[in-house]
Amino acid sequence: DAKTTQPTSMDCAEGRAANLPCNHSTISGNEYVYWYRQIHSQGPQYIIHGLKNNETNEMASLIITEDRKSSTLILPHATLRDTAVYYCIVRVAGSGNTPLVFGKGTRLSVIA
Amino acid sequence: GAGVSQTPSNKVTEKGKYVELRCDPISGHTALYWYRQSLGQGPEFLIYFQGTGAADDSGLPNDRFFAVRPEGSVSTLKIQRTERGDSAVYLCASSPQGTGVGEQYFGPGTRLTVT
Secondary structure (H helix, E strand, O other), X not given: OOOOEOOOEEEEEOOXXXXXXXXXXXXXXXXXXEEEEEOOOOOOEEEEEEXXXXXXXXXXXXXXXXXXXXXXXXXXXXXXXXXXXXXXXXXXXXXXXXXXXXXXXXXXXXEO | OOOOEEEOOEEEEOOOOXXXXXXXXXXXXXXEEEEEXXXXXXXXXXEEEEOOEEEEOOOOOOOOEEEEOOOOXXXXXXXXXXXXXXXXXXXXXEEOOOOOOOOOEXXXXXXXXXX
């Protein structure tokens, strides 16, 4: 079973920041937080991951609370192409080749 | 460069028939995964290969499901005596050896419909 909880759906206006929350209150010290997204009719796509420090890349920023029990994925300027299901996944560090455990994710709708 | 490809993109079969689904991973990726996704659900793990061998097949639902990767590249997922409950999108993913990051690259999936 997935070790994360996410809202079922969210809306965001185009051009605004999209903030997607994730709760992982049972996360262990050696588990990373990963985010993937799945655009309609495509396979999931890796976005970002982190352990305890905030992370940023060309796609998004990841903010992890100090107690690591929750995190937020931020898309700074959402576009219509960001409409997708976003999955938050926790995974043991160094387990580069172990399967991903997906929950139901958050369906983000970016509205013009 | 070329990503993960899966064929066919769609497959319709009758209950009780045998089907094969093919996955071509990214060249050089040693790890390969199969997942199954039902409507409205996240992908569910089926089996994982490291090279030619199945490192973890704990997600296969029953013995009607089998997968091979004989040369450590292309993989085939085989389903015998298909049932209507097998209808789903079957996703394949690959990743390089020992990256530590665990980024998996997914194909577009094969939509299987059992009538």
